[in-house]
Amino acid sequence: MFSSPEVWREFFESYYQNELNRLADAIISLDGAGRSIYVDFLRDLAIFREGKLAEELLEYPEKVIEDASKGIELAFNIHDVRLENCVARFMNLPLTRRILIRDLRSEHVSKFISIEGIVRKVTEVRPKIVRAAFLCGACGNEVMVEQDDVMLKQPYECRNCQSKGRFILLPEKSEKVDSQRIRIQEYPENLRGGEQPQTIDVYLEGDLTGKVNPGDRVVVNGIVKARPRAYGSKKLLHMDIHVEGNSLEILQQEYEEFEITEEDVKKILELSEDPRLYEKVADSIAPIIYGYETIKLAIALQLFGGVPKKLPDGSEIRGDIHILLVGDPGVAKSQMLRYVHRIAPRSVYTTGKGTTSAGLTATATRDEVDGRWTLEAGALVLADKGVALVDEIDKMRPEDRSALHEAMEQQTISVAKAGINAMLRSR
Ligand SMILES: [Zn+2]
Structure with missing residues (x-):
């Protein structure tokens, strides 16, 4: 070496x-x-x-x-x-080390890699023991034990009296570090139709904790770790992987940069002179569906978006418009939605049937692994700076639907539950 x-x-x-x-x-x-x-x-x-x-x-x-x-x-x-x-x-890191979450394999275990995705879940920041102090029950001597696993490691024996007997953990004398677990999910817009987004857990320590919120787009650089799945107190041959985070890069929440060639620029400038520009743009939305010129124009305007305004008194007016499509069954409403889902650079599609307010906005739940409170992002947070498409909104329960109000008008989602106070963005 x-x-x-x-x-x-x-x-x-x-x-x-x-x-x-x-x-x-x-x-x-x-x-x-x-x-x-x-x-x-x-x-x-x-x-x-x-x-x-x-x-x-x-x-x-x-x-x-x-x-x-x-x-x-x-x-x-x-x-x-x-x-x-x-x-x-x-x-x-070089882009060649940027591994897709779905492409993580056993060859990557113990290697330094870089993954990119959207933060789906974050746990509370809590201390974790890195060197545990124990009191020997036989002679009262103090024994320090390095900790590098999830389970607490007991001393093998007391260095003073060689007793292998009872040891009492001294939490206040143990060395601790802040720790947090976050879950990263693949970008929803990179999935091909019907694919289930894959996730991976990332463990963060020290000054990396408490930096990200659900909905943030991040690059995590770190070491891939594997550890055997536990079945009761037994360990299985099958392993779970996670990433031990070494550094975090929070990405600017902007649309991916498009390559615009000189030819494109020429065409765009040419189009801008066209008196029928509005109609042409509207016609290009879902061209396979006949008619509905006004709806198509509205969708086009929504995709381009507006500019948020800041008033002298400090209050803000959002720059994005919302569209509610109402109509009889079978008049291509869902077709329109799917079309937007396909062409919008950042969009999340969900159907109102069976969707709860938590699935749309955000929710604080107790984690299944270690019982810590976690904050999990819903569809509207994942679609921040993009388009959220909700089909069959009338099938939602009214109390779930009302969760949309804050997200639409204020473009924020507030969570206050179990000591977690967070404000997420849904622009
Ligand atoms: Zn002892």
Whole structure:
């Protein structure tokens, strides 16, 4: 292996001296927040020593990240302090390491990868023990045990009296770190018809916790971990995978950038001169359906969207319009919806029948794994900055339908339940 604390010390001193000094400042002033250095993978790491460290990080992330943290500890800084317990975080990975959630396989286990998706669920931020302190029941000696699994590991024996007997956990003397679990889902717009969106859980620690909300679009860089499924107290051969997050990049919530060629620009400019522009655009919506010019025009205007206005007194007026289609059965309302679902760059399709207010907006539930409260995003949050299409809205129960009011007019969704107070966006 090329990676060692010494090589990392050299790397940080030559590329991140300002960051090292900032960490030293934070340690001197006892500021607990943000003890980490963000390393730009493509800009810096990939060119350092012919990219050897970069390659090793991708293949053996566990050891390399540990080396990097030790390297930070050794590094020179203005206050000449030891930069203890600092974490190296890596971002801006090459797109070749960007793995689709549905393509995660056993070959990726223990490797450093990057996944992109929409945050579906977040748990509360809670402390987690990393080094547990135990009291020996026989002699009263204190024993520390490193924890690296989900289950609490007991000491094997007391170093003082060799007793293998009873040990009492001392929570207040144990070393703890903030922890949070989030669930990432594939982008709804990337699914082909009928595909079930796939998800993966990401474990976050330290200063990464409490950063994201359901509905956020993120890139998570981290290590793929596998662990045997538990069946009662037994462990099975089948494994579940999750990602141990090393860094988070929250993406700007804008439409994906389209490639517009010069020819496109020419055509667009040409069209803008056309006196029948409105009709032409409207006609291009669901051309297979005959008539309904007004509805098609309304849909076109909705897809283009408007501009939100801010009034002098600070209140805001939304810039997006909502459309309610009412009509007899069999007059192509659902056809229109499906057409919009196909062409809108970001859209979520759901049907009112059987949909609850929680499924549309957001809900706080107790998690099935560890009983923590989690906040889960519904269809309107997932369609933030896009189009949410609700078919058969009349089949919804009135109390569920009323959940739409805040989401439509204020374009926010407030959740206040079980100590979770959150405001999500639904634009
Ligand atoms: Zn003892």
